[in-house]
Amino acid sequence: MARGIGRFDPRKRPAENTDIIPAITDDPVTGEIPFNAVTDAVAGEIPLPDVEPDDHDDDVADSEVEPADADAGEPAGDRRDRLAELRGHTARAVTVSWQRLVHLSVLVAIWFAGQLRIRVPQLGRWLRPRLTRLVAAIAAGLLLCSSYPRFNWWWAAVIAFAVLAWVLTRPATTPAGGFGYGLLFGLAFYLPLISWISILVGAVPLAALVLLCAVFPGIFGLAAVVVRRLPGWPIWFAVLWAAQEWLKSTIPFGGFPWGVVAAGQTEGPFLPLVRLGSVPLLSLAIVLTGCSVAALVMEALSWWRTSRHRLADTPPAVMLPALCICLVLFLAAAVWPQVRRSGTGSGNEPTVTAAVVQGNVPRLGLEFNAQRLAVLGNDVRETRQLADDVRAGRAPQPDFVIWPEDASEIDPLLNPDAAQEISVAVEAIKAPILVGTVLDVPGRSREDPAQTNTVIVWNPKSGAGDRHDKRIVQPFGEYLPWRGFFKQLSGLADWAGYIIPVKGTGVVHAAGTPIGVATCWEVIFDRELRDSVRNGAQLLAVPANNANFNQTMSEQQLAFSKLRAVELDRYAVVASNVGISALVTPDGREQVRTNFFTPAYLDNQVRLKTTLTPAARWGPILQGLLLVAAVAILFAAILHNGWFNDLHRRLSELANRGGPAPERSDDDPPGDDVVADGDDGQHSAPHGAEKGDL
Structure with missing residues (x-):
């Protein structure tokens, strides 16, 4: 939640603390979630101490209150004269300070101009041949x-x-x-x-x-x-x-x-x-x-x-x-x-129907992190829309669904509400969902926290199944190297998370399909999906969280997914929370894609591949x-x-x-x-x- 700003009190009484709490209500017509900022006081009114009324309260302005060191018996007119004189001295002091600053700036400018007169010819002689x-x-x-x-x-x-x-x-x-x-x-x-x-x-x-x-x-x-x-x-x-x-x-x-x-x-x-x-x-x-x-x-x-x-x-x-x-x-x-x-297929390769859900986030930037339930709710809503279209015959029944990275920033293994939301979506679509989430590492204290960036396969009946924990984590974003040092340099250091890398095969199984997972940042590293393919992956999945950036970044990241599809001879399924989500064929073409910053889903057939390319073998x-x-x-x-x-x-x-x-x-x-x-x-x-x- 965003912090409210207290009002200034001339008597320096404590300011009221207010929080901006997003009120989330479903629009009965569109089904969208408008976000209305509702100011809710979180602290009661703080009473002022009892103060005896002053004889001059009625005819003396707040700006003319007697200074603390004034004589008690001094007439009000003399006090006003002294205040005026004090204000005059203060104004003159400020004027002198500004004049000195201006004079110093002029001197620095003159010195710099002199240096330029000396250096510019030398710089010109240096630049001319280069x-x-x-x-x-x-x-x-x-x-x-x-x-x-x-x-x-x-x-x-x-x-x-x-x-x-x-x-x-x-x-x-x-x-x-x-x-x-x-x-x-x-x-x-x-x-x-x-x-x-x-x-x-x-x-x-x-x-x-x-x-x-x-x-x-x-x-x-x-x-x-x-x-x-x-x-x-x-x-x-x-x-x-x-x-x-x-x-x-x-x-x-x-x-x-x-x-x-x-x-x-x-x-x-x-x-x-x-x-x-x-x-x-x-x-x-x-x-x-x-x-x-x-x-x-x-x-x-x-x-x-x-x-x-x-x-x-x-x-x-x-x-x-x-x-x-x-x-x-x-x-x-x-x-x-x-x-x-x-890219066209040899004709004898097995096929599966893969779906991608792009639930979108309330707004661009870090603010969406404070609305974690809303982000999860968007993915659930879009998945239920896909389920409705499947029942109506407008979309094929998917074998599995891939959600974006950080679809549930609330640990569903510890939070029953988040688990219930995911289970509702799974039961609606009648297929396992690859859920991007953040899990707390057991046994770590509040002073030494640790988390994993995880993709969990959530099955219709058994719940949480296979999982892929991110193996290559992003410095200065998901974790902060040399935390004690960088915290002294910038307050931005506090934004970095506590994600730790975890060893694994890079493969999860959903509906019997071995899927190689590279979560967002991992896709730009050669070794990540190459190891997944060597460990038996027949399809590539790239869940991503691009809500902090813009469409150019998403386009560049999608280019890496195209590289991996051609390099490893696999279909690549890209699932982003704001876009661009896409299904990429093994020849680098986009079979279908979504627009940026719009809720959408993709539901298409892809071919499962088992060949190992020379790049996968000998790269x-x-x-x-x-x-x-x-x-x-x-x-x-x-x-x-x-x-x-x-x-x-x-x-x-x-x-x-x-x-x-x-x-x-x-x-x-x-x-x-x-x-x-x-x-x-x-x-x-x-x-x-x-x-x-x-």
Whole structure:
């Protein structure tokens, strides 16, 4: 319940405490639940202490009450004069304070302007040779973001990495510059991509998360500059990016895979590749294609700029990048028929009817958490509507029903009212319901609470059955790492829950069907549903709670469900409390979906699948090979660049001279401030860069 605000009393008597209690009544016509705020006093009126009446109460205003230190015998007129004088002194003091603040602000502004006069020319000289690369890095990040929902411009990701590759292969770009350009690319990518987080936590936590995410593309940029002089650099760039995505999906606090390149390809022709090698292979293919396009263009331009008499003797080195592009296209085309057949079915696969209930919540934002019974009531009402339509022949009888995450935030194993509501829905639909709920962990004290985010199979006769406890919990939302530390930084820390992860198989059984469950946050991690399929899941269920965010977030999360459907060759059933709920086929198509923030249900047949795709079998092995390759490539590049020899030479000079080595020698790198964008035309390809350019 929302807290009421007490009225101010000039005599400082205690304010009345009021609570806003939502009054829930069913509309007899529409059946909806309007929410009317009814103010109900929770404390009785507090009487004022008895005070003797003052002789001047009738003719002296409250603002002219005698100060506590006034002489008792002082006339009322003198007291008013003293009060006026006191107010005058106070006003003058406030005016002086404001004047001093203004003067200080003017001085700071003058100092800052002076610094700008000094720094702006230096900044201009620094920006001039780098401006093109800075703009290109920002444009590349924005292009990559546009490949995601809601734009779904899958081709923009290829262009984004072509542009980023051009930036990182400039001879003027040093390793430190590579980190900076990668960081800028990451900021331009993640800020618009996950801006919906600010709806829940505000701008400052959003900025911190965006900066943290951008560090990983920065690391990629640094590593890319290190390996760019190796032959076949587009391949090594792609391997390094795949390793960077794994690192970001692992640390810190379990990782944050949101933003993998593969999630922006659900509407593109490269999507079938996820069936072969999971998310890492699809991301690698997109980066490899973009970098190969950049290599082709740069090599062709460099060859064209070469003098005419050398054109016939030095044909452009386009074989390797062209081969990489053809290989990616060939693999995608080869896998596509299998993916398409999986979506249409082979004809001999068993079918079940799965229903999804989207009950909706009273309003967007955290307020719905205070109306837990109303949220549960909405799901019950929509389930009963489905049951009515089944009896009327307007919908098929479902074998089971999937409710959203947190459909019952009241523990139904401890609260008989919540259990009764769920049982009413189960009896009405005559099928088991997968109920998303929050359970208290037994034996934990109020000072050390713990809960589980659980999906329970609620059967018509026996009640609670199989359960899936969330195995990957969301930091800073479902739980707070380093709680004591972060509570000192922000009051938002108190919003975090006490959900703990629980080991399990990731599979529940409803009406004899093994269902792999990934609750909301879990769907973005490769291992969650892959383990479920390995443990026998024939259908995927993704219950979600998206009421804290907006439709863009729901669209992006749905893209991950499409990835999992194609990757694991399973139908995916997405159940969200506010949308978007959907049934996704194994070829990544939406069989049916709901609108955002509307009560609805879905009721369709889906096919049960038992095959194990190459991604399900060997996905972790491929990921491990890519990590080993990334480390080996970095080590080989350091050897190839002669950095160990340079380090040995500098140490020897230091030991022989007994003092510091000279700041710069003829073999030292020229530095990022020496070479301008326009100075490297003849060395546009990385293999043409001089040794000192690194």
